[in-house]
Amino acid sequence: MTGPHCLPRRLLVVDPAPGEQALAELNAFAALGLEPVVNLRRVADAALRARIEASWETVDFDGFREPELAAHLEAEGHGYDALKCRAGIPLTRTVLERATHPGLRHRLVLAGRAAAGSDTFDRAAATRLGVAIRTTPGANAAAVAELTVALVLDALRGVSRRAAALREGSWGAAVEDLPTGSLAGARVGLVGSGAIARRVAGLTRAFDAEVWVCGSPRFTPERAVGWPGRRVESLAELLAGCDVVSVHVPATAETVGLIGAAELRLMRPGSVLVNTSRASVVREEALHHALLDPNRGPWRAAVDVFDTEGPRFSSLLAGNPHCTVSPHAAGMTRAAMREASQRLLGEFASFFGRPEEGPPATDPEGRSRQSS
Template sequence: MSAATNARRTPGRVLVVDPALGDQALTELAALVSLGLTPTVNLRRVTDAGLRARIEADWETANFDGFSEEELGRRLEDEGRGYHALKCRAGIPLTRAVLERATRDGLRHRLALVGRAAAGSDTFDKAAAEELGVAIRTTPGANAAAVAEHTVALMLDALRGVSQRSGALRDGSWSTAVQELPAGSLAGARVGLVGSGTIARHVAELVRAFGAEVWVCGSPRFTQHRADGWPGHRVQSLAELLAGCDVVSVHVPATAQTEGLIAARELRLMRPDSVLINTARASVVPEETLDQALRDPASGPRRAAVDVFEAEGAGFSSVLAKNPHCTLSPHVAGMTRSAMRTASCRIVDEFARFLEDTGLFSGGAR
């Protein structure tokens, strides 16, 4: 075999910051290998001892904090070896500084591809990635049904007080558990959806099955023509939706345009007995503003349920944690077995398409 042929077949290196969950991790890693990638697997978030052992038996491993900008940057440099690709599930801090370290001159392998097995990429510096020639791939829609299910579960909890009543009974207080009855219901309620993407559409279909009326306010791209096939009524403005709905659910990405989209002025527009659900991004509904509104009976919604926070993970902190009118969920809306498996398969497909389009590891490796 010639040296040129050998070079063409040299496998690429992929840093797997957090593999898929359970046995799907093994399937995912094997699929990456079949694409010509040699994985280095971070075991920091792999808690199953048996799975750790199986990964260690077959692949190179590491143990570092993927949420630490410094540790992530150092690992991507890997003492000068570098990586061609990175795969993750979580919203790791892929900042300009990290990307510059992963693409600097002198590395044997320069980062060319980042894939996240999830919909969002708001913790990635996309402008820096484009400037440095790093492609970003995600899996939008893979967990849409799961997020929609969780959204409706949070609606029901907020309306019916399920978690509060459970807590009261565990404390031995039947009288507290049966307070604020009769409870609200989705049947006959008007549910307003802020955003008109795949998740919002799933939510619309689910709540209509409960007998709710659906209003939706989308971006300028959500024209009446696009809304004609929707299971709901298109409204012209966010203000109209907030003032007219019993339940408001947020389904927009984190962008400069959506930051603080629902702040104090918008919350004051909501009905006194209304409910607000946020399974989108924390920046859309500022936590401190929501906390203040929930504590003021004359201002904004009566209850809320939130799945997303500015400070998550081990450093979790939120003023809403001490608010009795808010149900908290640890950013798990999309984490069902089915959704995670789908996202894992789709990100591998995205890697395959990228490698086929670029010729990386088939004669065009960097």
């Protein structure tokens, strides 16, 4: 019999915390009574791989491939009680059904992701099969907000394309479109009203920008009180009225295709659009074509999320001269990933019965700070 109150519990770590944080994380999981089995596919550092192999059982598989993920969760009949990941792995209905099969010695009861989103998880299937889902919303808010502002500035000031022109020896191309716009005096529109949007609002206000916000139906006038920005009623009003539009909503059925060709046509000539949320929210093809027509929609864009990511990456925007592209890196700072790891450990501690005590604090070598 397996479950939250039975020991020992098996944990499949699909991708551990990055770098030295991995060792502290694995030791903390062990302190919760879990037996980690660590997937080394995304651990590039040979020395770190060797240190993990010396202490933990390891596997090596592509966690983004559904059949491989399902097979390793089954583990030839052994199964797992819990799963931990960082990336958006395909935790589909089929994978969940195989991971909770009654014939397994250990059936999956908890899946945790050290990130805010879970749009690649089938939550309905998880609920039906008794698998709890835990994520870490807000852990990377500061990191995403930082890159968002960096991308806004790059789109406005042309930092990356001017650097590329200079490396090619073309001073003339490097000084095209000068003088540029700036955040100072600009009106910045935020699509979304969560933790990341609020951080972006605060940062852009520091540049003397005016901030407009269009949130979900939950973002009522009462909730907008004290926000560092003006609440607007509709997306259309925000798109038509702002110099910069930055997107900060989750991937849900309601937000798929939220900004397409018609919405882009509402944007001001010379305006900028930044998307660090999810690719499904802003239609890539529509944005690509809008950027090629200077009289319709945004003048520049910066995008950190794409329909096809990873080794098979492809996007029309990668070849668009009016778009800055970034490899889904907005939340990938050491501080943000450490925070996400620690928050997820707290979620595991609560689920498996240690809400008061939690995992012991550890240094990067995995030693308890209380004993050092």
